[in-house]
Amino acid sequence: MGAIRTQPIDAETAEALAEARHPEPCAVLGPHPSGKSFIVTALDPWADELFAVSEGKRHALARIAGPVFSGKVPSDEYRLLGVGEDGATWEYDDAYRYGPVMTEFDEYLLGEGTHQRLWEALGARVIDHEGASGTCFAVWAPNAARVSVIGDFNAWDGRRHVMRRRGGTGAWELFIPDVGDGAAYKYEIITRHGERLMKADPVGFGAQHPPETASVVRDISGYGWKDDDWMGRRDVAHKRDAPISIYEVHLPSWRRMWNENGRPFSYKELAEELISYASWMGFTHLEFMPVSEYPFEGSWGYQPIGLYAPTIRMGPPHEFRDLIDAAHEAGIGVLLDWVPGHFPTDAHGLGRFDGTALYEHSDPREGFHQDWNTLIFNYGRREVANYLVANALYWLEEYHVDGLRVDAVASMLYRDYSRKADEWVPNKDGGRENYEAIALLQRMNTLAYGENPGVMTVAEESTSFPGVSRPVDHGGLGFGYKWNMGWMNDTLDYISRDPAYRKYHHHQMTNTINWAFSENFILPISHDEIVHGKGSMLEKMPGDEWQKFANLRAYYGYMWGHPGKKLLFMGTEFGQDHEWNHDSQIDWEAAQRPMHKGVQSLVRDLNRVYRETPALHVKDCEPDGFQWVDYTDADQSVLSWLRFGGPDDAPVLVVSNFTPVERSSFRLGVPEAGFWAEILNTDAAEYGGTNAGSMGGVTADAEPAHGQAHSISITLPPLATVMFRLERGAS
Incomplete structure (x- = not known):
């Protein structure tokens, strides 16, 4: 309820609203008590006349200035009725008739940086509020002068739905009735310097299909999970003594529908085809390359914009849940690649979100990745750390994901990662370790395991940082497993050599045991090994065609016999001829040829023998x-x-x-x-x-x-x- 008024607003106030320069629009718009009635003020750019419909009667609102109308109404329960110059009419509910949604406790947790279920306070949530159905929009933009919700529902006009500032947390909020699932929107942010920014929602649950850049309202409530049996027993499947054989998949290029312009399989199609195939092959887990919404196809998802939105490329959120549910029904665990290490500079993204370096560091020596032309999160800022940790919990809780594989951990752990001596800022002790990133990863792992029993987390960490898979209370980072990058580099170098010269490099296949038990390792043959001119696994092998296949089969046998859990990237399980192309699909035609089919049969049997033979796992x-x-x-x-x-x-x-x-x-x-x-x-x-x-x-x-x-x-x-x-x- 607004402040008490005795008469409609004055022209000066109306002009400030019309020109979007009023400092507190929410204090003026909507109903305000005036004796036994109310003064209602509204802004409608298309209306020639505007009425408040209350108790079955129309009450004319006077035009004060431009699109701003104000007048007396007998009740604060009303709807607005606009009349255009051509006589057309439209009726709608007034967002400013409704009070705040966010609680004081939410504000407290946001300010403290400890809101573990951040997605229940921020983002665009479809809810019922004060008797109306609509969407509550909330965003963190502490340095903004004004924030508005813009979208299809208000013709992208930033004057229509100016948000309400919530205390000192930097959060802005507005409940808009009658806006629901499927509505496209952004936040229009006016910075303290008067700059106008158009930003996607950092906690949005959906997004438009790239190259479109708006967020999309998605109702993620009410999914009917059928995986209680799996969820109750998955902890056994993730223990160190369990057979874990992972099939890494880039969902858009696993298989495509060429008779439909080459579109990727949808989540629902993958729920049938991919799950059936992975089950037939005997893999215990699937690992999806990042599914968080991303703008650039060539980043494969490793430069995310919408960390809380499953990419729309294969379907909406509930259909992604269908894929997870189908995997669980088949007894297959699902891991997601998670990318807290960097984010792209796209204008609609997190970079300088409210006109300041909010999510990133202001100093490029700390806040910019030269290798990837991306920005680095400010892990030391409590709200940013909260944003990331809550995102990890979001995927585990809302989507029943069984684990997270964290990408590029080494780039997070070291301040001098891929930098020259004068291009980085030492920590408070003068060293290279990034204490803030270490604390973030420890907190993420502690909460992931503590709040979601039975999950597993995996680090892609390419250095010898100590204790990656050691528990946090024992001084480690707290991951369940770590990729064995040393094993991968040494063994691939060895197997690519002519057999006549392998005896001079024998140590590359034996030294791996020297560190094989220093961490809980996964042996990865991932997507990174078959792109950018590295060739496919088959192309790496020396010799004629028969020898290439024999070398590959021998290598896979060595891999499955070596200590450590297993990971293969899609297409390598049947010895695809050429390296992976994210714009196409894996070479399913090759999989039908005898020698390739032989490799596929071998991997299938390796998975079976690995599962059935305790000594091997x-x-x-x-x-x-x-x-x-x-x-x-x-x-x-x-x-x-x-x-x-x-x-x-x-x-x-x-x-x-x-x-x-x-x-x-x-x-x-x-x-x-x-x-x-x-x-x-x-x-x-x-x-x-x-x-x-x-x-x-x-x-x-x-x-x-x-x-x-x-x-x-x-x-x-x-x-x-x-x-x-x-x-x-x-x-």
């Missing part, structure tokens, strides 16, 4: 789950090792031969007598190999070898990895 992150048999055979480029699970789990012997030479009567030490069954051979004919091997398995004899009391003699196929499991009790 239970101690992925424990040093006592691994033992070399022979890591010294550089001349023959052969590696052999043992994997162990729990006390009752049968051990597994893994042997990789990285030369195109078949080796018969190849003796290897094993820890126990008995029959060692060949459970996987990457040279099997069904995978496209020569079908050399040990005829299903061998029996160990008492001849000691490699420090073991027993040994087996096997046929070691060319360019292959073989796995043997002890069959206890077998004769």
Whole structure:
């Protein structure tokens, strides 16, 4: 309710409203008590006449100046009726008839930077308020002189819906009745210097399809989840002793509808096709490259604008939930790539949001990424840290996402990341560590695990920063897992070499064990390895066509036998010929050709064997789950090792031969007598190999070898990895 008035507003006030220079429009517009009646003031640029309809009667409002009308009405319950010059009429509810929505407690938490459910205070929320249905718009812009909601519903006129400033928090708010799901909008911000900015909503739940840049009102309430069973047991699927095999997907280019102008599969289509395929392949998890709305296709989502909005490219928010729900119904977990490391400079985005460096640092030495031409969040500002941490919780809670893989963590941890000596600002102790970013990541992980039992967080961290996957209360960053970038770099360099020269680089395949248990590692073959001229996984392999496929199969066998959880990018599971193109789709035609189909069958079987064999996953992150048999055979480029699970789990012997030479009567030490069954051979004919091997398995004899009391003699196929499991009790 506004202040008491005794007569309509004066011309000077009306002119200030009409010219959008009144300092407090919300104090003037709407109903104000005047004895037993009310003075109603409204602004309608299209009206030749304006009436307040109350108690079934029209009450004319007098034009005071320009589009501003004011007059006496018997009640504060009314609707406005405009009449145009041509006699056309339109009726609508007055936003200024309604009081604030945000509570004092919301204001307190916003000011403190501790509002864990920020999306329930800011953004555009479809609600019922004071008996009306509409949308409550709220945005943080502490240094703005004025903020208005503009959109389809008011012809993008910033005078129509000027927002109400909420205390000293810097938040602005306005409930607009009759505005609902699907309405496009932005915030028109007038800076203290008079500049006019048009900004998308930082906490908006939807957005227009790029290149359009407006936010879109989305009602994200009321989804009928069907995944209670999965949510109740997912914690088991994320533990260090669980088999975790991740299929990384760029949703827009997984598959396209070429008969419909090459559009990407929708979320609902992906819920059927992608989930069915991932389940058939035996992956335990999907990891989606960023789905937060982003303007530039070529950024693949790693330069987000709308951190709270699933990209509209494949459908609206509820349909994205359909995809998550379908994955859970199939028993597949879903991870999202999350990007708190930087954001683009697009005019409608977060950069200088209210005319000042609000989300970013003002000093480019702290606030600008030279490598990516993007801005860096000011992690030390409590409201910005709150914005990011709440966003992580938002995806976990509102979309039932099972985990977050945090991109470019190294760029956050170090103030001198990719900078010359004079291009960065030291921390308070003169060092390079970014204390504020470290605190942000620790807080995010603490709250993610504390508020959402059973989730997992993953760091893409390319340096040797200590304790990335160590709990926060033990001095770590608190992530559940870390990508093993060192393993990826060394092994890909090795496998790309001609087999004749691999013996000189044998250490690249053995040294990985030196740090394999320093963190909880995931072994990643991600999108980054097959773009920008790096070639596909198949193209990296040396030799003729047969050798390329054999090398790739041997490498995948080595990867699945090596300690650590697994990740493959889409298309690599069947050895796509060419590197990934985000504007197209993965080469499904290649997947139908025999040699590619063989790689696909191998990966499917690797996933099955990995899941079904405790020795291959239970101690992925424990040093006592691994033992070399022979890591010294550089001349023959052969590696052999043992994997162990729990006390009752049968051990597994893994042997990789990285030369195109078949080796018969190849003796290897094993820890126990008995029959060692060949459970996987990457040279099997069904995978496209020569079908050399040990005829299903061998029996160990008492001849000691490699420090073991027993040994087996096997046929070691060319360019292959073989796995043997002890069959206890077998004769």
